């Protein structure tokens with residue numbers, strides 16, 4: 150197990166990181182499955198310059214949540230991706246009208262914001278790993294509903 154300082158964390162908390170083999174054993178999933186989640190844009194692992202992937206406890210929880218959505222809620226990966234794409238980052242981050250007009254995420258709701266190549270709110274995908282929008286999507290569907298209702302994006306039942 151590797152321990153690394155999270156460069157995005159202002160308190161410099163040391164995070165435990167697991168290799169893809171360790172993470173897949175913890176999750177009872179294969180390594181290709183974890184890579185597939187990344188390929189579908191629903192998971193962002195830490196990556197070294199040489200391309201080696203590492204996963205934090207938060208990543209493990211995120212995958213467990215997605216497994217719950219697949220096994221118990223009946224979603225597939227595309228469904229999960231579409232669900233994440235519904236998170237209105239421009240509302241939550243209170244982007245101006247002008248920023249929205251030029252933002253590809255605002256104009257295309259088919260994929261999550263962190264999968265877009267050119268957005269002004271970040272330099273690289275690692276910035277998204279600690280962003281509130283990405284972290285919100287780590288919560289399971291029921292909690293997501295509560296969040297969306299809280300910002301008035303979904304009507305109360």
Ligand code: SF4
Pocket residue numbers: 238242262263264268270271276277280281282283
């Ligand atoms: S920083 Fe990343 S996750 Fe956050 S709103 Fe921008 S693209 Fe989305």
